[in-house]
Amino acid sequence: MKIAMCLEPVMSPKWHYGREMCVDEAVGMRDATPEVPIWDYLTLARVKKSYEDFGYKLRVLEGWVPMDAIKRGLPEAEQEMEQVLKTIENMGALGIEVLCYGWMAVNGWMRTSNTTRLPGGALTTSFDFSLIENDPRQKGPVTISEDFLWGTLEKFLERAIPVAEKAGVKLAMHPDDPPLSPLLGVGRIMNSVENFERLLKLNDSPANGITFCQANFAAMNADVPAAIRRLGSDGRIHFVHFRDIEGDAYKMHETFHGMGRTDMYETIRAYMDIGFDGVMRPDHAPVMYGEPNANPGYEGLGRIYAVGYMRGLIEAASKERAR
Known part of the structure; x- marks a missing residue:
């Protein structure tokens, strides 16, 4: 397995930190900067070259392509679908291996605080369902059902998987964050180990896989190492987000790596x-x-x-395995 830095397209200290630590793999993630038409071949080629010129190999794209209309079945869905398919084709042509995507409609990853203070003083993000349970959207009717989202996901995979297979690109589904349904009146479906098994059964192609975001599986109250072995037995965990939390889907805060509820060494052994x-x-x-x-x-x-x-966990697990 290879450690990568997640780097927004605008160069920042993180770009330097990664190379100074001899990390040479990159995950390209669009942040709040203006939308980049990544589905244009020359645009993607320039983005890839900017990482390469700094010493990184761009391996994964996250969050670059709008998909909300596809999830919601809106009239703009066809335009978004064409952009996604073109992006996948261009990724294959440029040697970018994994497209990380999610199926959270309307609301993406959600936190109720960005300034929760850890015991030593560091700031972290947290989610407390009690702070939103009286929101009229939470108390009102469900506007997008789970069944509807399963339907749009199945249609998406029917069109995207053949293109991904031809391009040699892997699609990697991210869990809901937090893994609760409904959330503010919108159903969510990628919120249990069983639903990820259902995702894999929707299309048995090796291109149809998972972004295993460990903290979200911890928030599902899953045994994280066991879930890795269960969902990854056929090689369809394509990408990993290594992180941890304290708490569960209803009330949690993010921790430093190794200071949360998950046995992180055991997750490395499971991978x-x-x-x-x-x-x-x-x-x-x-x-x-x-x-x-x-x-x-x-x-x-x-x-x-x-x-x-x-690095320490990987080295220790490697040496244990060699013995």
Whole structure:
């Protein structure tokens, strides 16, 4: 398995931190910068080259292509679908291996605080369902049902998987964050181990796979190492978000890597057991002293800690396995 840095397209200290730690794999993630038409071949080629010029190999794209209309079955869905398919084709032509996507409609990943303070003073993000349960949207009717979302997902895979297979690109579904349904009147479906098994059964292609975001499976109250072995037994965990939490889907906060509820060493052993050889990136690190908290969960110093921690776990598990 390979440790990667998650890097927004605008160069930042994280770009330097990664290379200084000799990380040379990158996950390209669009942040709040203006939309980049990544489905245009030359645009994607330039983006890829910007990572390469800095010393990174761009392995994964996250969050670049609008898909909400597809999930919701809106009139704009066909335009979005064409953009997704073109992106997949161009990724294959440029050697970018994995497209990470999710199926959270209307509401993406949600937190009720970006300034929760950990015991040592670092700031982290948290979610407390009690703070939104009286929201009229939560008390009102469900506007998009789970059945509807399963239907739009099945239609999406019917069109996207053949294109991905031809391009040599893997599609990797991210869990709901938090894994609750409904949330503010909208159903959510990627919120249990069983539903991820259902996703894999919708299309048995090797291109139809998972972004295993560990903290979300922990929030589902899953045995995370067991879920890795269960869902990854046929090689369809394509990408890993290495992160942890305290709590569950209803009330949780993000922790430094190795300080949450999950046995992170056992997760590394589980990835080795299934033969995972893809990209793993640190995710959602607390914000440390001197950082602006302008991008909660995605500042840089916590990732320095995370990369060292991940390397130590991988080295220890490798040596144990060799013995």
